[in-house]
Structures are given as structure tokens and as C-alpha cells.
Amino acid sequence: MSSVPEFAVRMTGISKSFGGVRALDGVDFEVHAGEVHALLGGNGAGKSTILKVLNGVHTPDSGSIVVGGKPLTTHAPEASRAAGIAMNYQEMSLIPTLTVAQNIFLTREAKTGSGLINDREAERRAGELFNMLEVRVDPRKLVGDLGAGQKQLTEIVKAISQDAKVLILDEPSTALAVSDVERLFVFLRKLTQRGVAVIYVSHRMDEIARIADRATILRDGKHIITAPISELPIDTMIEYIVGKRSLGLADVVRGDASRGEVLLELRGVSGRHKPSDVSLTLHAGEVVGLAGLLGSGRTALAKVIAGLEPAASGEIRVRGKRVDVRSPSDAIERGIALVPEARATQGIIPDHSVAANMTLSVIDDISVRGFVDQRRARDITDEQIRRLAIKTGSREHAVSTLSGGNQQKVVIGKWLASDPDILILDEPTAGIDIGSKSEIIRLVRQLAREGKGVLMISSELSELLTACDRIVVMADGRAHEDLPREAFDDPAAADGDLAHRLQAAEQRLQIKIQEALVGGKEESHVGH
Template sequence: MSDSVADNPATRPFAVRLTGVTKTFGGVTALSDVSLDVRVGEIHALLGENGAGKSTILKILNGVHAPTAGRIEVYGEPLDVHTPEAAKRAGIGMIFQEMSLVPTLSAAQNIFLNNEAKDGLGLIDDKAAARRARELFETLGVEIDPKALVGDLSAGQRQLTEIVKAISRNVRVLILDEPTTALSGGEVEKLFAFLRRLKSEGVAIIYVSHRMDEITRIADRATILRDGRHVVTAPMSELTLDRIIEYIVGRRSRGFSDVERRDASRGAPLLEVRSLSGPRKPVSVDLTLYAGEVVGVAGLLGSGRSALARVLFGIDRKRAGEILIRGAPVEIASPRDAIAKGMALVPEDRLRQGLILEHSVESNTSLSILDRLASWLFVSSAKASEAADRQIDGLRIKTASRDAAVRTLSGGNQQKVVIGKWLNAEPDIFVLDEPTGGVDIGSKAEIIALVRDLAARGKAVLVISSELSELLTASDRIVVMSDGRIVSEAARDAFDDPNPNNDVGEQLQFAERKLSQIIQKAHAHV
């Protein structure tokens, strides 16, 4: 690429061009006459609510779906064969929101699956694969054992392995679908540094995320979709956050600023943990959740946040310590025990732990209350339908019907099904691990408003989140974890902006900076 082209992004050639692309599934139109262009050496954000058509475009580019109509060009050449193999030959690599890793294989084996290193005899060379995988992890600045089974990795480590898998081939177009959902702030920074390096080398990057702070930092241009149609394409320098949200949702919205914060009316302790330790993490944690209170848990990847949730819910056995519910000691050796004690968990990984993807929306929302729906040995269809409709209407779940398979829903609507499942059970203690992961900006505020409403109804809520703005909006109190321990605790008002003249957005940014400093300081002292 010449210096003049490199210095003027608008004159760079197109890496990807979609013209008039339409995609229908049966009688449903997912995309209608959509055009998109991405230039060489550009990071292009693709934005829209869940169900806007983003994932459909990505899957068409990656050869998973064929367009019903329209034209696709990659570096000026028409992409007429619509298969994943053809997309790879064209230089397209994709990181799916629904990870494609095989849990029973090692990280290295997953990275080079169908592209295995061979020795002189033509046999698969696992040592060479592990060595090359380690080098690729180092380019991202992360330490992951390439020989570790993917099933044993954390969600963040699996996400980073998925990213390395995509870049293990010489891609010319890299597509990232919600790549930072499971990553800590430090891991996000390493990913961004790597993406900027790829960009400088001429790789075209299509970046999908619901995290607006990421988009404004990393993207050069953005294309926004709504209801399967193209709304606008513009440089990020011409798009304010308010304007982006308005384009996405079709109305003016202030995001988390729309969430009403009422003073908590704290009641009696519902959940207490004393010196609680798990197999590795958490380590000697003391924490109390009161009725009517939302407690946020902050910390970097590996700090022990999700491990705490797993021990509380009986997925991992506690190694030491005590759990009390309503002041009485309890033994929680399994999720069944936790549910019986009035506890619910919205897990970090909804696809593997929160849903049965091939089952219907009705079936999934009924899972937590089958005993209530059953008469003798049979589940009442009428009662199950009523329970499903209650959550579809209350959470505004976008689905063709209650009988639609959950796998056909967008990520945000899948998350609402997980939440709806537990709302039907009416527990008193909610543990929410990344409750808005992969959820569009229009729905994030709805979920956080729901969290506040649960507290107002006397529930105790523990919210684990990597999004600081989400924690600060939802929580009455915030604890910070590092290396499995709680190292800091403060009431929400400890993060208030001392300048009352700043608007709500500026006040939230001040609080985020203050909380981020505490998290980073705690991590530095480990």
C-alpha cells in the first residue's frame, strides 16, 4: 500500500463490499436490501439491537448462510460460493459470539483444527501445534497453557483462544462478534493493541459489540442496522453517543441514565457467607446480602468473581467456610440444593449453562418450575404456556412464538429467556453473572431496571459484571475481588461526582474512573 493511500483512509480500496443483500428465512426477512463496505486497514463497527440483522450479515460473509439476493465482493472478487471453506479461501476469519471450540480438545488442538501441523511422516505434530499456539498467545500478550483442555478454561480464556484460532490463518478480513464479553479490562486493552497492529498491516476488521465505550475507542467508521435495514454509515468522528443510540433504537435514549435509582430500603440479611473458600477460588470470603439490596462484584478476569457464584450455587463444592440463608446455616452441595433454598443463578455462559438451545422458549422458561406445572406425571401445557407468555410479554422477548427453539433467538433475547426462567421460580436471592453479556444497548437498561425492581420487591441481588457503568447503575454497594479475595467494599455513593453541575453521563464517567482505579490498584498489589 502506498503512503498516500495509507494517509487517506477514504481512498483505500474496499476489502469487503455488500450490495443490496437480502436474506429471508421462510417467510421472515432478516435483511432487506442492505449495503456495507469495509476498507483495507479499517476497523468498521457494525451496530444494532439484537435482531437487527448483524449476525445474519456476519454469517453470510463467513459462508454459513447464502444471501437470498445481492452481491458480495472480497478485495474486488465476487464471492459466489457461500460456504465456510470458500470464505476461508477468500481470507475471511470470524470469531463467533457462540464459541466454536471443542471442549474435549486442548487449546492448541482447537486453534489448528482442520489445519494441523504435520511431522516428517505426515502425522499430526501436537508439540509443534502447542509451540505455535504459545507464540500466538504471546502476540496477544496473554498466558494460556496451549495444552490445557478448553473445557477446563475460564470463559475469558476460551474467548482469547477463539481469537487466536481466527488469526492462526493469514486472514485479510477479520470479523469479531462480541469479542470482549468475557474479557477483563486489561485483556481488552491487549486485544485492542493487537487489532491496531493488524489494522496497520492492512487487515480489514469488522467489529460487533454492544459496548459503546469500546466502539468509540477502536472503530474508524460505523454502520448501523435496525430491523434488518441499513440506517447509516459514517465516520466515528461524526457520531455522538446519543446519536448512535438514537439510530440503533429508533428513538432518543440515555442508556443507563434512564434507569431510575431509588434509595434502597434494606431489610434483614438473606444471604451470608463466612470465610467461604472454593476448590481454588474464592478464598476466605466474608459477604452479606440484605433484602432489598443490590451488591455489585467488580474485578479483573481471574479475580474469582465467577468462582464465588459457582460455589454459592453448588456447582463447585466449598472447601471451607459457612453459608447462611436467613440466618440459618445451610449446606449447598448442588444447584438443586441452592434452588430449594430460594436461590437463582444467571450464569456467565448462557449457551452451555443457562439454556437448552434445541428446546422451545416455553420449555426453557418452564425448567425452573416443572414441579409446579406437573399434575401427576404430566406437565400442564396450559400452565407452561401461561408461564412462558408472562415472561415473553414482561421482558419483551422477541420470538416468532413461544414454541420457537431458543437457538433461533438473538443473544440478547436468549439472555432474557434465562432471566425469565428464574423469574418464574420467584426466588429471594439472585446471583447474576454478566447479566447483560451480549445484550444490545436498548435492552441493557431494561435488564438493569429489572435488577433495581427486584431489589425494590425485597429480593437480594448479587451482580457480577465487567461493565463498570452497569455495576454503578445497578448497585447499592460494590465489592472488589482480586485473587479470590474481597479486597475493597464501598457504598455506591462513595463513587459520586463531587461536581453537581455535571450531567448524568459525566457523573457516571467520573464514578467509572474512580472504580477502575480501585480495581487496578487491587490487581497491582496481588
């Protein structure tokens, strides 16, 4: 009889809350030894939280964890590693100034007989691991000199170097070429044949269908289903992921805006890595959504348009004229403003007042001989507080005292103060409650009615479907389809309530994204 336990991982009744928000609600999650187990769910489903609980980053509020037949009672990364769990994080944890080998064995360095760090031995062992994976990465190279794909492979090798019994891979193929994904799959099968359990997180359902043995789907912090992958065709997976949610945005009426002149036109725009050969137009009075998964190139495209990253080729045209956008100041001068995804680090100065934050984008315009005209600053701030219905006791209150939704309104107001024609919103509702999300979506529609062109990035497909007039589906840096919002309406759901119709549209958009992923990978393969 095999000494390998039937369950590599058994998590029972796991609950976890953050600041009153329940991220996990009594979740059961079981993984067999020797299987690839897919963990699926939309944004906010609880995937990352349950994996961080398993990996010791978060302590569960309740529930039990058994790894390899033994209870895991100490919740710390060291305890999880000792139990045989290794995790490859979606956010890379590599140190660019160290070599590949040094990163792989960081805190577990090989030593010489005299106790000194033995870099040569680390390089030899790292080389063996890359050979097992059948990929070429030089262990002696600095990580900062690697391409995105090689960094991702280094992350994976770092995880497997720990001789783990449970390997967690969070979106491992995002930066990999088709050939590297195939090698990864072959290697994962070798690991499972040795009894290693692989927990595989990916939004790429074509990959899930090929590599996984079973799948567990979470939604809104709850366990929805665990089943063999043979019983979960892609459309069924999408149905479980989207679910029959009440969808708090269903009561937001999109309303029509009068479409005017072309404000922004991209002709074959490419960046250093992404985007790749993207063409699109944005009219006055129009909201265009960018839909796609991690690594699809949505934010990379926004950064090129806003001057944060240089365009490698192609043309950017504003009101019909070709422009060079080499810096954010170039973009602002041409009426382009970007509201970034990272609100806390890039959008606001939390300890400064609402007024100080609101006038940052126009500080030069309202200053005389280095002194800010306080009356103009007050007028600008009060106008945006009124316009955006920002809830604050005073313009002098620190932004950190406001709710997440009102902080986001301050960020948007800061850029509206510069009166841009083209507003790019990158995940404008991330981390805020459903009521505030509805307010932000209504605000986006109002800006379109005022004649602005809005380019909106969101991982919440229901938000794009509620806010946008057109949706561009992106994958692997390319724009695959540019479709009117109505293309996602299901005639069979026309008689249903708004929530049901929005749910049906979200499923159709999910399918379009998956089709683009398959097409994008095929194009990438041809290119190689």
C-alpha cells in the same frame, strides 16, 4: 499504486430474517483495508448476524458482498475462508481434549512427507504466532488445562493463523488481563500495517476509542452511522446505540413495593475465577438488578448463590444466618431458586407437558412411594397457569407448543411452585417478543409486592431500569456501584414522556457501566 483494494469488505443492502423477525434491514457495511473498524450496537442490534453473513454462517435474504474487490456469491464458511476472512467467535470453539497447537490448525494440519499429521510442526508454527503476539502459551498444553485468558489468546491465534485479509474479533478482550489487551492492540496494529482489515466488536468503549480508526453503529437491524472514531466520543456512541426508540417498556409502571427484612446478604463473596469480593444485600419486597457486560461476573455470581459453583471465600447469609450453599439442593432448601438464562436446555423439557415441567421442582414433595400425586400436580399447575396468565390450551400440552414468552413463564412457574423467598432471574426475557417482555417485568414487580426478594440479571438496560429498585453495576467480577433506580433519572428529561425519560436513564446507566469497565481494568492492572 498499491494492489490492496480500497475496500477489504463492501456489504450492500444486506437483509436477513429469522422466523418473521427481521434481524437486518438493508444494512450497508464497508471496511477499508488496513484499518481497525469497530462494529457497535446494543443487544439485538444485528452485529452478530451481519458478521455471520460475512463469515458464511448465514445466507442473506438480499444484498451483495464484495471481499477484496471480488463478489462473494457462495455463502458458506469455506467460501468465506477462501476469500480471506477469519473470525474469532465470542462463543469459544476450542476442543478441550486437544492441544493448543492441534486446535489452532484443526482441519489444516501440517503433514509429514508420508502424509501423517505432524504435531511437532504445528507446535513450532503455533509458537511463532504466540511469539509475534508476545504472549506465553505452551502449544503442547491441552486446552482444557488453560485459564480463561489463555483460551481467549488461543482463539485469537487460531483466527490469525489462517493468513486472513479480514480478521473479525468478537469481544476479544473479555477474558484478557490488561497486559494481554495491550499486546493484542500492538499486534493488531502490525496486522493493519500489512493491509489486513480488522473488524472489532466490543462493548468496552474505552477500548474502541483507543484501537479503532472508524466505527459503524447498528440499531434494531438498521445501519445508523459510520464515522471516524475521532468524531464519536463515548457519550455520542452511547446516544447512537440507545437511540430514540419508542421503548416498548415505557408504559410499564414500576410501582412501589414495601421493603422488608434482609433476605440475602453477601459479604465479600468470591468464586474460583469470578465473582471477586462481592458484597450486596437483597430485601424482601425488593428487585435488585445486576448490570454489566459479557464477562462482568453477573451469571457467575448467580451460580455461586444458587449452589451451581462453589464459593471460594466470603459469606452468604439468608435471613441473617450464615449458610453453606454447596449444591442447588442446598440453595432450594434455603429458599433460593435460580431461573437460568438457557431456557431451552436448562429450564424446560420441551417435549413434556406444561404440568410435568411445572412440578419438576417439587416432584419429591408431591410423590408417595415413587408415584406422583396427580391431583396435587394438577392443582399446582393450574395455580401457576392462573397466577402467571400462561396461555396454553391445556396443562397437558407440550411446552414446545407454547410461545417463547409463555415457555419462560413455565420456567418461572416451576420455581415459584417451590415457594422460594429469593428468586434469581438470569436474562428472563431473552428471545421473547416485547409484549411478553412487558408481562414478565410486570410479573417481577408483582413478586416483589408479594414479599419475595428478586435478583435480576439482564443485558437489556431498559428492563433493569423498569423492573428494579436498585441496580448493582458489575465489571470484571466486581460490584463497582450499588445505586438506587432514581440515580439514573436525568432532571433535564423530567418533563419528557416516559419513553424519553427511560432512554435518558439508559444512557446514564451505559455510562456507569463504561466507567466501571475502566475502573475494573485499572484494579486488575494493579493486581498484576
